[in-house]
Amino acid sequence: METTVVIAGGGPAGAMLGLLLARAGIETVLLEKHADFFRDFRGDTIHPSTIQVLDELGLLDEFNAIPHREFEYFGLYTGEEFIPMADFRGLPGRHRKLAMVPQWDFLKLITTTADKYPNFQIMMETKAVGVIRENGAVRGLRAESHGRQTEIRAALTVAADGRQSDLRRTVGFEPTDIGAPMDVLWFRLPRHDGHPDDVFLRPGRGTALVSINRGDYWQMAYLIPKGGFDDLKARGLDHFRTSVTNLLPYLDTSTITFDDVQLLTVIVDRLPQWHLPGFLVIGDAAHAMSPIGGVGINLAIQDAIAAGNLVTGPLVRAQANRRPFLAPVPGSLLAKLRRRRWYPTAATQALQVQVQNRIIAKVLAGDADAGSIGAAARRIPMPVRRLLGRAIGLGFRPEHVRSSH
Numbered sequence: 092m093e094t095t096v097v098i099a100g101g102g103p104a105g106a107m108l109g110l111l112l113a114r115a116g117i118e119t120v121l122l123e124k125h126a127d128f129f130r131d132f133r134g135d136t137i138h139p140s141t142i143q144v145l146d147e148l149g150l151l152d153e154f155n156a157i158p159h160r161e162f163e164y165f166g167l168y169t170g171e172e173f174i175p176m177a178d179f180r181g182l183p184g185r186h187r188k189l190a191m192v193p194q195w196d197f198l199k200l201i202t203t204t205a206d207k208y209p210n211f212q213i214m215m216e217t218k219a220v221g222v223i224r225e226n227g228a229v230r231g232l233r234a235e236s237h238g239r240q241t242e243i244r245a246a247l248t249v250a251a252d253g254r255q256s257d258l259r260r261t262v263g264f265e266p267t268d269i270g271a272p273m274d275v276l277w278f279r280l281p282r283h284d285g286h287p288d289d290v291f292l293r294p295g296r297g298t299a300l301v302s303i304n305r306g307d308y309w310q311m312a313y314l315i316p317k318g319g320f321d322d323l324k325a326r327g328l329d330h331f332r333t334s335v336t337n338l339l340p341y342l343d344t345s346t347i348t349f350d351d352v353q354l355l356t357v358i359v360d361r362l363p364q365w366h367l368p369g370f371l372v373i374g375d376a377a378h379a380m381s382p383i384g385g386v387g388i389n390l391a392i393q394d395a396i397a398a399g400n401l402v403t404g405p406l407v408r409a410q411a412n413r414r415p416f417l418a419p420v421p422g423s424l425l426a427k428l429r430r431r432r433w434y435p436t437a438a439t440q441a442l443q444v445q446v447q448n449r450i451i452a453k454v455l456a457g458d459a460d461a462g463s464i465g466a467a468a469r470r471i472p473m474p475v476r477r478l479l480g481r482a483i484g485l486g487f488r489p490e491h492v493r494s495s496h
C-alpha cells in the first residue's frame with residue numbers, strides 16, 4: 092500500500108493531524124490499534140486553545156452539540172474555603188472556558204470529519220509494528236491487523252502512538268525521564284444535588300484529591316506517592332475510603348473497591364530528537380506530560396497543528412508533481428517542528444515540575460497540608476492566577492490552523 096502520510100495512533104495528536112492533512116487534500120492513512128476510542132479517563136479536558144482550533148476548523152457547532160460541562164477556573168479547596176487558582180476568565184480571544192468532554196466523543200468528531208474526505212482512510216484494529224528504513228530515511232511502516240502483516244509506504248510516517256510509543260522504540264529514540272513524585276488513581280463517585288459545582292484540588296496530609304464535576308458523577312483523582320498503589324491496597328479498603336471522606340465528607344465511598352480504580356503511572360519525559368528523514372514523532376510519544384493542569388491533550392493537539400502547518404504546503408506540491416513514489420520528507424523540514432514545539436513543551440513541564448516538587452511532593456510526604464497550602468495560595472496575586480490560567484488554558488505558544496480546506 093502507498094500513501095503520502097501514514098500516522099500511527101488515533102489519539103488526539105494523530106486524529107487531529109489526520110484531519111488537517113485530509114482537508115488539505117493529502118492522501119493520509121491513520122492506524123489505530125484498538126477497535127474503538129472508548130477508554131475511560133483517557134483525559135477529557137479540552138482547553139480554550141483547543142476550542143479555538145475547533146472554531147478555526149469550523150467544528151464549533153458540532154463540538155457544542157456534544158454533552159459536556161464547562162469551567163472558568165481550577166480551584167483549591169482547603170476544607171473551609173474555595174480559592175480560584177488558574178483563572179481562564181481573563182484570557183484573550185473568544186474562548187475563556189475549559190470543557191470536559193469524553194475523549195471518545197471528541198475523537199469521533201475529529202475522525203468522522205476527516206473520514207468525509209476521500210483522500211483519508213482510517214484503519215482500526217491495525218497496529219504499527221515497525222518502520223521501513225531505506226538509505227537512512229523512513230519510507231513507511233509495517234502494520235499488523237488480525238494476524239495479517241501489511242506494508243504501508245509513505246513520504247512521511249508519523250508516530251502519534253502515545254507515551255509507550257512502539258514506533259519511537261523501533262527507530263531507537265529514548266525519552267529523557269524528568270520524573271514525578273506521584274501516581275494517580277482515577278475513579279468515579281456518585282454526585283448529588285447540593286454538592287459543589289467546581290473542579291478543584293483538595294490537599295490533605297499524605298494525600299490529595301482532585302475532584303471534577305461531571306454532572307451526575309464525580310471524576311476523582313487520588314494522588315499517591317510514586318509506586319505506592321500496592322502499599323495503599325495493603326492498608327485496606329476501609330483506610331482508602333476513609334481517607335477520601337476525611338478530605339471531602341459529603342462523598343459516598345461505600346461502594347468503591349480497588350477494582351473500580353484505574354492507576355495512572357505518572358510519567359514526565361521528552362525525546363531529545365523528534366524526527367528522522369521521512370519520520371516525525373508528536374504528542375505523548377514525543378513528550379509525556381504530568382497530569383497537572385490536564386494539558387496532555389492540548390499539547391498533543393498543538394503539536395498536530397504545528398506539524399500540519401509545516402508539512403501541508405510541501406506535501407501538496409509533491410503530490411501535484413506525482414512521481415512513481417514520493418521522496419521522504421527531508422529531515423531539515425521536520426527538524427523545525429521540535430524547534431517550534433520544544434519551548435512550549437519544556438516550559439509547561441517546568442511549571443508542572445514546580446507544582447509537583449513544591450506542593451504535591453510536600454503534601455504526599457506529610458510536610459504540608461491544606462492549611463499551609465491555602466495560606467500560600469491566598470498570597471498569590473490575581474494577575475498571577477490569570478497568568479497561570481493563560482499558561483494552562485492557551486499554553487506557551489498557541490498554534491493556529493493555517494492549512495486550508
Ligand SMILES: Cc1cc2nc3c(=O)[nH]c(=O)nc-3n(C[C@H](O)[C@H](O)[C@H](O)COP(=O)(O)OP(=O)(O)OC[C@H]3O[C@@H](n4cnc5c(N)ncnc54)[C@H](O)[C@@H]3O)c2cc1C
Pocket residue numbers: 099100101102103104105122123124125132133134135136217218219220251252253254256257258277353354355373374375376380382384385386387388389391
Ligand atoms: C488515565 C489517564 C488520564 C489522563 N487524564 C488527562 C486529562 O484529564 N487531561 C489531559 O489533557 N490529559 C490527560 N491524560 C493524558 C492524555 O490522555 C494524553 O496526553 C493525550 O491523550 C496524548 O495524546 P496522543 O494522541 O499523543 O496519545 P494517546 O492519546 O496516548 O493516543 C495514542 C493512540 O495510539 C494508539 N496506539 C498505540 N500504539 C499503537 C500502534 N503501535 N499502532 C497503532 N496505534 C497505536 C493508542 O491506542 C492510542 O489511541 C491522561 C492520561 C491517562 C493515561
